[in-house]
Amino acid sequence: MGKKTIIPFGPQHPVLPEPVHIDLVVEDETVVEAIPSIGFIHRGLEKLVEKRDYTQMVYVIERICGICSFGHGWGAASAIEGAMNVKVPERAEYLRTILHELSRLHSHLLWLGLLADAFGFESLFMHCWRIRETILDILEKTTGGRVIFSICKVGGLRKDIDNETLREISETLEGIKAELKDITTVFIEDDSVKNRLCGVGVLSKEDAIELCAVGPVARGSGVGQDMRMTDNHGVYKDLDFEPVVEEAGDCYARCKVRIGEVFQSIELIKKAVDKIPDGPVDVPVKGNVEGEYMVRLEQPRGEAYYYAKGAGTKFLQRMRVRTPTNMNIPALVKILQGCDLADVPMMVLTIDPCISCTER
Amino acid sequence: MSYIAKSPWVIHYDGSSCNGCDIEVLACLTPMYDVERFGIINTGNPKHADVFLVTGSVNEQNKDVVKQIYEQMPEPKVVVAVGICACSAGIFKQCYNIMGGVDSVIPVDVYVPGCAARPEAIIDGVVKGLAVLQEKRDNMKKLGISEEKTEEGGEN
Numbered sequence: 001m002g003k004k005t006i007i008p009f010g011p012q013h014p015v016l017p018e019p020v021h022i023d024l025v026v027e028d029e030t031v032v033e034a035i036p037s038i039g040f041i042h043r044g045l046e047k048l049v050e051k052r053d054y055t056q057m058v059y060v061i062e063r064i065c066g067i068c069s070f071g072h073g074w075g076a077a078s079a080i081e082g083a084m085n086v087k088v089p090e091r092a093e094y095l096r097t098i099l100h101e102l103s104r105l106h107s108h109l110l111w112l113g114l115l116a117d118a119f120g121f122e123s124l125f126m127h128c129w130r131i132r133e134t135i136l137d138i139l140e141k142t143t144g145g146r147v148i149f150s151i152c153k154v155g156g157l158r159k160d161i162d163n164e165t166l167r168e169i170s171e172t173l174e175g176i177k178a179e180l181k182d183i184t185t186v187f188i189e190d191d192s193v194k195n196r197l198c199g200v201g202v203l204s205k206e207d208a209i210e211l212c213a214v215g216p217v218a219r220g221s222g223v224g225q226d227m228r229m230t231d232n233h234g235v236y237k238d239l240d241f242e243p244v245v246e247e248a249g250d251c252y253a254r255c256k257v258r259i260g261e262v263f264q265s266i267e268l269i270k271k272a273v274d275k276i277p278d279g280p281v282d283v284p285v286k287g288n289v290e291g292e293y294m295v296r297l298e299q300p301r302g303e304a305y306y307y308a309k310g311a312g313t314k315f316l317q318r319m320r321v322r323t324p325t326n327m328n329i330p331a332l333v334k335i336l337q338g339c340d341l342a343d344v345p346m347m348v349l350t351i352d353p354c355i356s357c358t359e360r
Numbered sequence: 361m362s363y364i365a366k367s368p369w370v371i372h373y374d375g376s377s378c379n380g381c382d383i384e385v386l387a388c389l390t391p392m393y394d395v396e397r398f399g400i401i402n403t404g405n406p407k408h409a410d411v412f413l414v415t416g417s418v419n420e421q422n423k424d425v426v427k428q429i430y431e432q433m434p435e436p437k438v439v440v441a442v443g444i445c446a447c448s449a450g451i452f453k454q455c456y457n458i459m460g461g462v463d464s465v466i467p468v469d470v471y472v473p474g475c476a477a478r479p480e481a482i483i484d485g486v487v488k489g490l491a492v493l494q495e496k497r498d499n500m501k502k503l504g505i506s507e508e509k510t511e512e513g514g515e516n
Contacts, residue, residue, distance in 0.1 A: 011425055013404065018374045018382065019422065040422045041376040044457040051454050063451055066380025066476055110383060113390075129390035136387075147380040147476045356379045 004032070009344060011040050018355040022348070026341055034336035036329060042359040046319055053314040054080050054289050059150050061306075064321060065357045066147045067110060070096075070103040071299045073152035075306035076319065078233060080154050082293035083308050086285055090235075092156035094276040097234040098166070099143070099151065100297075101265040101272075105173075106135040107300035108258045108265075111352050112187065115255065118345045119196045127183050134176050138169050156282025163276070170273045173266045184259045197252035201335040201347040204249055213331040214324045215302020216261070217351050220254035222247040227298035234297075239271045251350040258352075288314050299324055301352050323357035367399030368490055371409035373429055375462060376452075377416025380476030381443035385413055393479045400486065406432035411489050413482075414462045415442045417449040423465050430466045435505075436496035438489040440470045443477045450475060 005026050011019030019040040025033040048060050058080070062073035074096055081088060088096075113128030136146050142161045143149040151158050187193055203213065208221035218225050226243035228236040244260035246253035289310025296305050302324030309318040328351040335347055374382050388395050389402055403409050406429045418426055430439065441462045444450035448461045462468055469492045472485035500506075 011422070012373055012406075012429060018379065019425065040419075040425070041374070041416070042419065042421065042457050043376050043417075043452045044455045045452060047456055048452075048454060060451060063378045063380070063475075066378045066383060069378070069380065126391050129387065130392065133387070133390075133392040145476075146478065147383060148378075354379065356377070 003027070007341070009348075013345075018353070020348075020353060020355045022336075022344075024336070024341065024344060029341050031336055031339050031341060031344065034333050036333060038355065038359055040359070041356050045360055046321065049316040049319045051315075054308075054310065054316050055154055055285075057316060057319055058153060061319065061321065062150060062152070063148065064323070064360050065354055067107050067354060068103060068299045068301065068304075068357070069148050070099050070152065071297060071304065072321070073150070074100060074233070075295050075297050075304055075321070076308070077152050077154050078297075079293050079295045079306040079308035079319075080289055080310075080316075081285075082295060083289045083291050083310055084154075084285065084287065086155055086283060088156050089280050089283060090277050091160075091279045092281045093235050094272055095157055095161055095281060096152065097236065097239075098161075098169075098269050098272050098276075099139075099149070100234065101269045102135055102139055102169075104300045105262060105265045106132050106139070108262050109135065111258060111300075111349075112183075112255075112262075115346075115349050116187075118349050119193065121186075121193065124183065124186055131176055131179055131183065134172060138172060141165070142169070153282070155285040156280070158282075160281045163278075166273045166276065170270045173269060177263070177266060180262060184262070187255055187259060194252065196343075196346060197255055197350075198250060200251045200343050201339060201350060202248070202250045203331055203335050205247075207334055208249070208331065211330040211334060212327050213302075214327045215299070215352075216254055216257045217302065217328050217331055219243060219245050220257045221249035225303070227296050227303050230296070232297075233295065235272065235275075236268075238275060239268050241268065251346055254350045288312050289316055299357075301325055301354055301357070302327065304357075321360060323354070323360070325351070325354045325358045328353070329358070367401065368410045368486075368493065369401050369403045369408050370411040370413055370486065371403055371406055371429065371433070372413045372415070373426060375414055375416030375418050375422055375426060375446060376458070377443060377445050378476075381415035381445070381474075381482075384476050384479050385415065385442060385482060388479045388482050393483060395483055395486070398487075406430075407434065409433050410437060410493055411486060412437060412439045413442050413486070414439065414446050414468075415477075417445045417452060418459050418462055418465050419457045420459070423459065426462065426465050436493055436500060438469045438493045438496070439466055440472060440482075440485050440489045441468045442472045442482055442485065444473050444475045447471045447473055 061076035116124035
């Protein structure tokens with residue numbers, strides 16, 4: 001047995017686009033304990049409810065995170081809509097679902113690229129991000145923004161997307177499927193990739209439930225939990241949604257879940273485009289928020305929770321967000337114990353950490 | 361662009377941004393925008409970097425990290441503040457844990473506004489920064505300071 005040494009990981013680290021600090025207590029090459037410390041990106045934006053009225057708050061909440069920004073905007077808007085008893089038109093719900101799935105596509109492709117970069121497969125990283133640009137072009141064409149859209153508002157959407165553009169989107173997505181297949185085959189079948197991922201960072205089903213893991217981390221461990229199965233947001237109930245579940249619980253399984261979801265999102269968008277009804281995309285909203293409401297929705301990283309409470313003034317009393325990475329950090333600390341030091345970046349990445357979400 | 365004497369390497373640090381600008385910085389490195397054609401590489405080591413890209417504003421927790429990275433970079437160096445949060449704290453200005461733009465901690469040479477800053481704007485900002493870098497290099501030459509010497513000095 002060697003001497004215990006502490007190796008600091010982060011906050012500025014080549015594999016992390018975002019700052020998180022983990023003190024790794026290592027013995028020889030094995031990590032015996034991982035102590036995370038966070039707070040580098042804490043902004044305190046929930047407190048901004050005192051300074052921004054409820055319509056502006058949607059845009060503030062959207063800026064919790066630039067990767068899953070649409071979902072955050074949607075969650076905040078629907079929590080406020082729920083508290084105000086506003087019924088959003090069906091077309092708006094369909095469009096929100098389509099935009100949310102597009103966000104998931106770009107988030108998962110981004111993650112696949114970062115994973116490839118973490119195990120040193122630079123060309124694969126470049127290819128993932130090249131395909132991701134197609135999705136960003138679609139988002140830019142329809143919403144005007146590449147990563148922050150600000151298209152979701154209380155009562156619906158700021159603007160409509162016409163049916164012809166929607167059909168174009170569906171065709172474009174069908175077109176990139178072949179390319180996606182080529183790339184994801186490398187993740188699933190390449191021996192060098194498998195050597196880095198298979199059997200690394202195993203999280204058992206019991207641990208996943210015990211530690212309240214959410215999203216692809218839970219689904220990679222055989223817990224079929226997905227907020228899209230519930231019918232409290234979007235139109236997933238009309239789209240025959242089934243969650244992607246893998247049993248193994250290692251990094252490879254989490255990777256496979258996300259690859260499965262990439263193709264699933266394309267199918268969901270195509271189905272939604274076929275079924276979308278005509279009509280308005282917003283309803284006028286009058287008055288102030290009175291009462292409270294809670295919304296749960298499935299972000300690319302897992303279940304997110306939005307709570308809004310108002311007391312009849314134009315400022316909310318409280319806006320609370322619980323984000324998926326927050327729930328996955330205990331699972332990360334668990335799988336880091338006893339792993340090889342060289343596998344640490346891989347494990348940190350496979351929970352798809354979004355530190356901006358976690359700290360807000 | 362003919363004034364670029366050597367490949368400028370960049371280092372990127374996320375202050376307290378929402379990730380939007382960070383993924384746009386990374387998007388600059390990928391095939392669509394491909395800044396590598398200018399010889400720009402993203403490095404993880406401050407001691408190899410010429411250009412410091414900061415996204416997001418600074419707070420009590422990360423101001424020392426930003427300062428440390430800046431101090432570890434060898435002279436001459438350029439700081440580019442990417443995104444409106446790094447320029448002036450933007451939408452989060454009134455948050456309790458925000459000190460303000462990056463310039464409240466370290467000197468900033470180029471400001472790139474936008475929420476999120478577009479890759480084109482970021483590339484433009486870096487290219488502007490390269491002109492500043494060359495100017496600083498010329499000034500150092502005039503004063504008789506050699507780059508190698510300061511780099512060694514930086515490491516001590």
